[in-house]
Amino acid sequence: MHTTLTIETPGQGLHEITNQVHDAVGALLDRDTSARRSSLCTLFIQHTSASLTIQENADPSARHDLESWLNRLVPERDALFTHTSEGPDDMPSHIKSALTATSLSIPVLDGRLALGTWQGVYLWEHRVRAHSRRVVVHVG
Amino acid sequence: MHTTLTIETPGQGLHEITNQVHDAVGALLDRDTSARRSSLCTLFIQHTSASLTIQENADPSARHDLESWLNRLVPERDALFTHTSEGPDDMPSHIKSALTATSLSIPVLDGRLALGTWQGVYLWEHRVRAHSRRVVVHVG
Amino acid sequence: MHTTLTIETPGQGLHEITNQVHDAVGALLDRDTSARRSSLCTLFIQHTSASLTIQENADPSARHDLESWLNRLVPERDALFTHTSEGPDDMPSHIKSALTATSLSIPVLDGRLALGTWQGVYLWEHRVRAHSRRVVVHVG
Numbered sequence: 488m489h490t491t492l493t494i495e496t497p498g499q500g501l502h503e504i505t506n507q508v509h510d511a512v513g514a515l516l517d518r519d520t521s522a523r524r525s526s527l528c529t530l531f532i533q534h535t536s537a538s539l540t541i542q543e544n545a546d547p548s549a550r551h552d553l554e555s556w557l558n559r560l561v562p563e564r565d566a567l568f569t570h571t572s573e574g575p576d577d578m579p580s581h582i583k584s585a586l587t588a589t590s591l592s593i594p595v596l597d598g599r600l601a602l603g604t605w606q607g608v609y610l611w612e613h614r615v616r617a618h619s620r621r622v623v624v625h626v627g
Numbered sequence: 628m629h630t631t632l633t634i635e636t637p638g639q640g641l642h643e644i645t646n647q648v649h650d651a652v653g654a655l656l657d658r659d660t661s662a663r664r665s666s667l668c669t670l671f672i673q674h675t676s677a678s679l680t681i682q683e684n685a686d687p688s689a690r691h692d693l694e695s696w697l698n699r700l701v702p703e704r705d706a707l708f709t710h711t712s713e714g715p716d717d718m719p720s721h722i723k724s725a726l727t728a729t730s731l732s733i734p735v736l737d738g739r740l741a742l743g744t745w746q747g748v749y750l751w752e753h754r755v756r757a758h759s760r761r762v763v764v765h766v767g
Numbered sequence: 768m769h770t771t772l773t774i775e776t777p778g779q780g781l782h783e784i785t786n787q788v789h790d791a792v793g794a795l796l797d798r799d800t801s802a803r804r805s806s807l808c809t810l811f812i813q814h815t816s817a818s819l820t821i822q823e824n825a826d827p828s829a830r831h832d833l834e835s836w837l838n839r840l841v842p843e844r845d846a847l848f849t850h851t852s853e854g855p856d857d858m859p860s861h862i863k864s865a866l867t868a869t870s871l872s873i874p875v876l877d878g879r880l881a882l883g884t885w886q887g888v889y890l891w892e893h894r895v896r897a898h899s900r901r902v903v904v905h906v907g
Binding site: 728 | 768769807811812814815816840841845847848849850852861862865866869870901903905907
């Protein structure tokens with residue numbers, strides 16, 4: 488079973504999508520209640536300049552520091568870059584995507600994502616401007 | 628089918644959990660032998676300051692160097708960090724988790740994890756002190 | 768359902784395997800057409816000095832820059848390394864593998880991998896010399 492989420496990101500940063508994923512999984516489980524007790528939810532982002540991560544959802548300062556740290560590790564306008572035609576934020580976006588996750592799998596137990604107490608699911612927009620991003624949600 | 632492993636880590640570092648995962652998968656397959664020939668084992672760690680990785684299990688010096696390298700890349704007490712209330716090792720732990728894996732999927736063939744000859748499964752504790760960590764093992 | 772691909776890499780770099788994966792998935796779906804409409808393809812590389820990634824397959828300069836950037840981040844002959852007996856490119860290979868993916872999951876919709884428009888699947892050879900690499904393809 489699958490569905491596709493369209494996420495409108497406001498620009499670069501970590502955008503929590505836990506609720507959208509939770510709702511999508513709930514709707515899929517309503518169509519096949521046999522998967523409710525134990526199944527697997529896999530998220531797949533159909534882009535190479537945005538990615539997925541699971542991070543602490545309690546204190547926003549942790550996400551702020553994570554973004555700042557990665558921006559410093561992979562700065563724009565690196566003299567090494569030759570792929571510059573799509574803007575200074577494009578090549579850093581590909582690198583950041585390679586260093587994080589394109590797919591994530593989360594067990595579903597008793598109808599709920601088996602996230603830890605402080606875990607949230609995030610779409611990490613690496614481009615500076617707002618984008619429309621597609622995430623395929625598969626439950627099986 | 629799923630089960631949850633509780634792993635007591637002695638502190639920061641790569642801790643091999645291949646045997647625990649192997650035993651958990653074996654016990655799950657005993658409950659449903661139809662999954663024995665070909666299925667998929669997914670591991671999910673319910674924390675954001677520890678992660679999962681598959682690494683060489685032959686020579687301990689490779690793991691030692693991997694830890695040293697990542698500790699140098701993500702040092703404590705970075706002037707950039709604002710998320711410091713949980714200790715100097717907390718923010719580096721979140722970054723290291725984002726750069727490695729929260730979920731891992733390993734095919735199960737003929738009742739065994741299809742690991743390569745030199746591959747071992749590791750829980751990577753990023754906090755300095757000992758912690759109790761939960762890893763959900765899903766087979767389906 | 769599973770099969771194993773053997774990929775002969777010509778040496779260090781990103782080698783596209785999208786077609787091989789597509790063909791393998793097609794052959795597996797021919798054996799069980801019930802999985803055609805919606806299933807999950809998981810790739811698992813049985814090595815710790817090569818990895819998997821999904822990257823832009825349009826402009827080769829993006830992959831070139833990605834390789835150059837990672838080679839600069841993880842150079843050979845780092846004074847920190849003690850694991851040197853297998854050659855100067857071995858320890859960087861393990862680190863690069865830990866920073867990228869050992870397993871990747873891609874939904875299969877209507878018999879096709881649900882890749883985005885610009886996404887390709889790559890085997891990232893981190894060793895300098897040519898290698899024979901095994902990737903398990905699981906569909907379920």
